[in-house]
Amino acid sequence: MRVALLVACICWVGAGTYAYRASANTQLHLTRQLQGSCSEHPQLVLVKEEPFSDMFEDPKGQTKFEGSSLALSQGKAWVAFDNMFALARLRADLDVSSSSSNSIDEPMLVGKPAASSQYEALAYDSSTGRLLAVVEGVETAAGIMPIVHELQVQAGGSGTVLVQKCPVNFKLPTSNKGFEGAHVFQGKDGSRYLMGLCEGNFCGSSRRGRQPGNGRLVITKFNGKDAGAGCAWDHVKTINIPSKAYFEDYSDLAISGNQVAITSQASSAMWLGSFDFNTLTFAPGQGRVLNFPRTSNCDVKYCNVEGVAFLGAGRFLVVSDKAGKKKDPAVCHKHDQRISMFELP
Numbered sequence: 001m002r003v004a005l006l007v008a009c010i011c012w013v014g015a016g017t018y019a020y021r022a023s024a025n026t027q028l029h030l031t032r033q034l035q036g037s038c039s040e041h042p043q044l045v046l047v048k049e050e051p052f053s054d055m056f057e058d059p060k061g062q063t064k065f066e067g068s069s070l071a072l073s074q075g076k077a078w079v080a081f082d083n084m085f086a087l088a089r090l091r092a093d094l095d096v097s098s099s100s101s102n103s104i105d106e107p108m109l110v111g112k113p114a115a116s117s118q119y120e121a122l123a124y125d126s127s128t129g130r131l132l133a134v135v136e137g138v139e140t141a142a143g144i145m146p147i148v149h150e151l152q153v154q155a156g157g158s159g160t161v162l163v164q165k166c167p168v169n170f171k172l173p174t175s176n177k178g179f180e181g182a183h184v185f186q187g188k189d190g191s192r193y194l195m196g197l198c199e200g201n202f203c204g205s206s207r208r209g210r211q212p213g214n215g216r217l218v219i220t221k222f223n224g225k226d227a228g229a230g231c232a233w234d235h236v237k238t239i240n241i242p243s244k245a246y247f248e249d250y251s252d253l254a255i256s257g258n259q260v261a262i263t264s265q266a267s268s269a270m271w272l273g274s275f276d277f278n279t280l281t282f283a284p285g286q287g288r289v290l291n292f293p294r295t296s297n298c299d300v301k302y303c304n305v306e307g308v309a310f311l312g313a314g315r316f317l318v319v320s321d322k323a324g325k326k327k328d329p330a331v332c333h334k335h336d337q338r339i340s341m342f343e344l345p
Contacts, residue, residue, distance in 0.1 A: 041269065041289045042345045047315065048094055049340035052079075055107040060086060062113055065337045067319030069122040069181065069252055069307040071131060073153070077309065079319055079339065080122040080133055084113035087122075087131070087151075087160065092311065094341055110159050119149075120199075121182035121252070122307070127192065129153065130163065134196070137178030143171040146179040146196060148233060164227035168196065170218050170235045177205040179218070180306075181253030181262070185277060192222040194233050197253040197262065203238070215241030215250050215262065219280055237280065244286035245271035256310035258283070263308045263318070268292045268300040270308065270316070290344070292318075295331060302340075303332035314344040 052065035066083040072092055079088035086109045121134035128150075135147040146168040151160040172178045181197030196218040200209025203216045220233035241250075247264035254261040255275070260282075262271045273287030292302035307319035323336040 044342040047341040051338040071124040073124045080119040085117040086111040086113045123182040125184040137175035166231035168233040173205040183255045213243035213246040
């Protein structure tokens with residue numbers, strides 16, 4: 001009996017050790033793959049960057065600027081922060097040399113910061129002139145869903161007015177694993193469509209959500225109703241992102257014509273590809289991956305990339321969230337809470 005128990009214990013310990021080693025080896029392989037991509041993929045080139053803490057004459061009492069997304073409109077960059085409702089309005093070229101206290105070009109926080117907004121995506125709708133700020137995920141009677149806040153920019157860009165809040169009829173696994181990027185476009189039928197980027201692989205969470213190369217875009221259509229009459233964005237289809245975007249997570253989405261840029265915070269990289277808006281499919285081909293700049297040891301230093309926008313001429317604007325005190329190394333804190341301009345190598 002004792003021999004049988006001893007054999008069973010040895011087998012159990014051996015199986016557990018094998019499972020642990022298999023899991024550890026899988027994680028080590030992924031880590032090495034992401035780090036090894038320092039040489040496998042070209043690196044974006046930093047042009048300029050500014051910390052948000054140095055940009056505003058009136059920071060409205062804010063000391064944290066958790067950049068989450070951005071959208072371009074009429075030469076201005078609008079930046080959303082998940083820790084406040086106020087948006088930042090900046091010159092898209094980040095040139096503040098000619099700004100003055102009375103100039104529309106002066107970087108400023110627009111609106112009242114108030115409480116945490118959980119804005120994780122921001123898009124400009126040229127058909128309405130509104131900014132669409134997406135709350136990542138909210139508990140509703142129908143489940144956890146993203147909520148779209150439509151914001152009308154006031155004359156001169158001095159402020160915004162909340163026009164309506166409308167849910168996206170797409171259920172999420174958790175409130176903190178929802179839409180991280182968004183793009184608004186007009187379909188062939190003349191309707192407004194919203195493209196949402198899921199943070200997790202398979203639009204999932206936990207271990208499944210971290211399986212690289214399984215990113216998803218969610219296409220929804222606005223039902224045309226007013227806020228009081230049941231406005232909503234209804235699910236149309238879910239699209240697989242090409243597996244070349246072998247990322248552990250997905251942090252934002254940018255569109256320029258048929259060009260697509262998708263960033264990853266965990267992988268500190270950006271995927272570039274093409275999208276066919278007539279068929280609502282990605283164009284043939286896998287696109288290409290570019291890393292954000294690494295250290296001389298090939299370590300990640302842009303650890304909190306959250307937002308991206310096309311500037312043109314091979315340049316991009318990127319905003320970064322706040323680095324974690326414990327989970328992120330010191331080098332990450334040197335590049336967090338800021339807006340950066342990168343260009344293709």
